[in-house]
Amino acid sequence: MLQAILFDVDGTLADTERDGHRVAFNLAFRDAGLDWHWDVATYGELLSVTGGKERIRHFIETHAPARPAVDDLAAWIAGLHKAKTAHYLDLLQRGEIPLRPGVKRLIDEARAAGMRLAITTTTTPENVTGLLRATLGEDSPGWFELIAAGDIVPAKKPAPDIYTWTLEQMDLAPSETIALEDSANGVRSARAADVPVVVTINDYTADDDFDGAAAVLDQLGEPDAPAETLAGPAPD
């Protein structure tokens, strides 16, 4: 029987990537005196690598951008990423990143029904609590029994580790859970742990391969909302 919903964060709870993480990376690059800029299309390609530190390293390896010579590249990347996280938290606190349609409703209804809730994400833990507090209120991180995030497991999505770790921590079988994801990397991660997964696509992931997903939706929707707030203006 279904007991728990496991929520991905980026792209699933909110459209965080284009106007959130991407902007924060670029601000951190500027602060560090780098002439790097990730435009919307470039960032879409870089999203194939999950994890911000891993994404910066991948960019260095594939694009060979100008950068200072450093003895410890991992430490330098970690510092750059820390600055990025500060900018991202600032964007969240300014209320610039809303939840996707239907997310609050699903969380409210799941809580009312006594479902167990958890977060399974590759992003940094502070980013999760920052997003939840900014959108659902100060207490909302406590609604989730577990926030499995960032470097808590060494291998990020599409590896199954974050889901496997979450199942162990919550003492649940995969069939007692359902994951909500937005990307192929998320689906691969959940399915590799045998977790059933429902996808809500977004602009960056619409063309992904969702093989193995139980359902692929454009969004969760709000029953009472006028059509134009969900999918642009209604046709004449």
Ligand code: XBP
């Ligand atoms: C999200 C990510 C994250 C964010 C950036 O993937 O890959 O790296 O893009 O966050 P998913 P950090 O939605 O599959 O979890 O910079 O904190 O890593």
Ligand code: MG
């Ligand atoms: Mg995601």
